[in-house]
Amino acid sequence: xxxxxxxxxxxxxxxxxxxxxxxxxxxxxxxxxxxxxxxxxxxxxxxxxxxxxxxxxxxxxxxxxxxxxxxxxxxxxxxxxxxxxxxxxxxxxxxxxxxxxxxxxxxxxxxxxxxxxxxxxxxxxxxxxxxxxxxxxxxxxxxxxxxxxxxxxxxxxxxxxxxxxxxxxxxxxxxxxxxxxxxxxxxxxxxxxxxxxxxxxxxxxxxxxxxxxxxxxxxxxxxxx
Amino acid sequence: xxxxxxxxxxxxxxxxxxxxxxxxxxxxxxxxxxxxxxxxxxxxxxxxxxxxxxxxxxxxxxxxxxxxxxxxxxxx
Numbered sequence: 415x416x417x418x419x420x421x422x423x424x425x426x427x428x429x430x431x432x433x434x435x436x437x438x439x440x441x442x443x444x445x446x447x448x449x450x451x452x453x454x455x456x457x458x459x460x461x462x463x464x465x466x467x468x469x470x471x472x473x474x475x476x477x478x479x480x481x482x483x484x485x486x487x488x489x490x491x492x493x494x495x496x497x498x499x500x501x502x503x504x505x506x507x508x509x510x511x512x513x514x515x516x517x518x519x520x521x522x523x524x525x526x527x528x529x530x531x532x533x534x535x536x537x538x539x540x541x542x543x544x545x546x547x548x549x550x551x552x553x554x555x556x557x558x559x560x561x562x563x564x565x566x567x568x569x570x571x572x573x574x575x576x577x578x579x580x581x582x583x584x585x586x587x588x589x590x591x592x593x594x595x596x597x598x599x600x601x602x603x604x605x606x607x608x609x610x611x612x613x614x615x616x617x618x619x620x621x622x623x624x625x626x627x628x629x630x631x632x633x634x635x636x637x638x639x
Numbered sequence: 640x641x642x643x644x645x646x647x648x649x650x651x652x653x654x655x656x657x658x659x660x661x662x663x664x665x666x667x668x669x670x671x672x673x674x675x676x677x678x679x680x681x682x683x684x685x686x687x688x689x690x691x692x693x694x695x696x697x698x699x700x701x702x703x704x705x706x707x708x709x710x711x712x713x714x715x
Contacts, residue, residue, distance in 0.1 A: 457687040467688040482687070517653065519714045523660055526707050530667060533700060534674065541693075545681040558684060563677050566684060 458544075460484040461613040463621075470549055470556065472568060481550035481621060485543060485611040486593035493539040500532045548609045550618075552625065555598060557607050571602035573629045579622050581615035598622070657715040664708040671701040 453463035462468070462482040469479070504525050507513060513521050542560065549556040552573070559567040576598055583594030596609040596618045612618060678697040682690040 457689045465687065467686070469686050471684045520653070520656065520660070523664075523707070523711045523715065526710070527660075527664065527667070530700075530704060530707060533703070534667075534670070537674070537696060537700060541678065541681060544689075544693075545685055547685060560677075560681060563673055564680060566680060568684070 458487075460486050461617075468549075470558070472556070472570070473551070474553070477551045477553050479549055479551050480625065481548075481618065483548040483550070483609060483612045483618065484546070486591065486613050488587070488591050488593070489611050490539070490543055493535075497532065497536045497539070500528075500535065504528060548607075548612065550622065550625070552628075555600075555607055555622075557604075557609075569604045569607065571598070571600040571604055571607055573622075573625050574633065575601040576622065576626055577601055579619045581619040583615055596622075653715075657711075660715060661708070661711060664704070664711055668701070668704040668708055671697075671704040675701055 453459070453461050455462060455466050457467075459465075460483065463480070465479055465482045468482050473479075507525075513524055516524065545558065545560055547558050549558065554570045554572045555576070556568060556570040559569075561567055578599040580597040580599075581594060582597065583589060583592075588594050593611055593613045594615040596612060596615045598607045598609070599605065600607060609615075609618065675694075675697045678693050682693060
């Protein structure tokens, strides 16, 4: 005789999969960590969840990176467009001979120098995008800023010092491509950390919320590091 | 090309232009050294597995700057 009070297997499976989604991000292990849509472990990724090989200069030995964020790649379009114009600019010299008054040897050096400057411009813009990152670890949020060539600024706030998280997404392009700002008010020395133009701001704020819950739980259980 | 000279000091205008160009290239070469240092600082700050390619690009840029400087020294 069939047991009418035993839920069928399909319902059980559904509940289990929902449980995985509801679990705090920190508790998700193995494949569950990699199921978060939109993230990638590519070193160029702007939204990397539990990145494989990332580490940073002020990282504690037992500190784990949960999120590695950069500005959305679409924010690079402006300088890529400018770089494309700079690359093709010397080809217009035949139509507009503005350096024709120079001897040929000077013209050659001028064009070579121009391309050196273009290479530097492209490399600097790329470095600026690649290394200005936001890192969320299981303990804190870190904002790494390279203000100019040799000036570095690293500000951080502990997860338990977060007061308020606001995810902002406005404008047509941001809505279509799904990126925006996450503004974090903290009780730390740095009162506000702004994660600018990051992909999936709503997911970021959810991960931060889960980390805060996790941190509070750790405090209650006396597991604080 | 017409050979222009400055009458008072009797030096070719192109010689003065050459000095300016070489100075600009020297400044650029020094800047490239700073870029190499900058890349080192950046890769020390954040490691994601792309340190070597970025350092190679920065060094290539420095070598190119030196080569263009030497080239300018020869042909100008």
